[in-house]
Amino acid sequence: MADASGPLDRVFHALADPARRGMLERLTRGPASVSELARPLSMSLPAVVQHLAVLEASGLVISAKHGRVRTCQLEPGSLQPAEQWINERRLGWERRLDRLGDYLARQTAKGDEGSPA
Amino acid sequence: MADASGPLDRVFHALADPARRGMLERLTRGPASVSELARPLSMSLPAVVQHLAVLEASGLVISAKHGRVRTCQLEPGSLQPAEQWINERRLGWERRLDRLGDYLARQTAKGDEGSPA
DNA sequence: TTTTCACTTAAGTATATACTTAACTAATGC
């Protein structure tokens, strides 16, 4: 799987890098230029631009150029599918543990009943 | 960033592949052997084992070998940091939009007040 | 109008991913 074709692939991959997560955190505080995104990161500008490209390809960020500055911002709702996927897994898994707990409780009850003391 | 050192790096990276997400989905329905995880995937067993290694390195899955079969299961709570990170970003961003909305509403109100009709 | 600034493009490198096949090990089942 080297293509990262599905939307979730791209979003999770985008989130898997601390520099990109840092850029996203910055953008939650409002739009920013490429240089502003780059400032706290210890890497070259082109490297930051490449990270930005990953973020845009994932749909998490959009940008537009005005004059010579490119302004970036979060794309509302783009995190939702990822959040939802995780949430569904957690729910499914919790339900399963609940059922398992019920089962074990019943088994214990049966055991208490069938072989008392 | 080629090391994927932080826990979030590893978790998000683990989630960024459809085969691995498929394995996780299978595991939400209960523990499974390596062969069971491999069955629906069209790739060799060693490839599946490598994906499993990524899942284990991320902390999402644990496994133990009994006899000749390795049984895998989800590690409870391991998804929480990822879910929480996303959730915090969404909240921060929604708060910002709220404030922006308030600001724009106030500006509009001032405008209505200052230059009526 | 010349310089500076904010990117952008190109090209190259080291490392990591996602696989493959082939050969091996060890527990089961007969």
Next chain:
DNA sequence: GCATTAGTTAAGTATATACTTAAGTGAAAA
């Protein structure tokens, strides 16, 4: 014991990542 099964290890390959430096481009400031 001997074949089968479940998984492991090793080694190799193609592609993708995460950077780098150097050389543009074009808007804005001086």
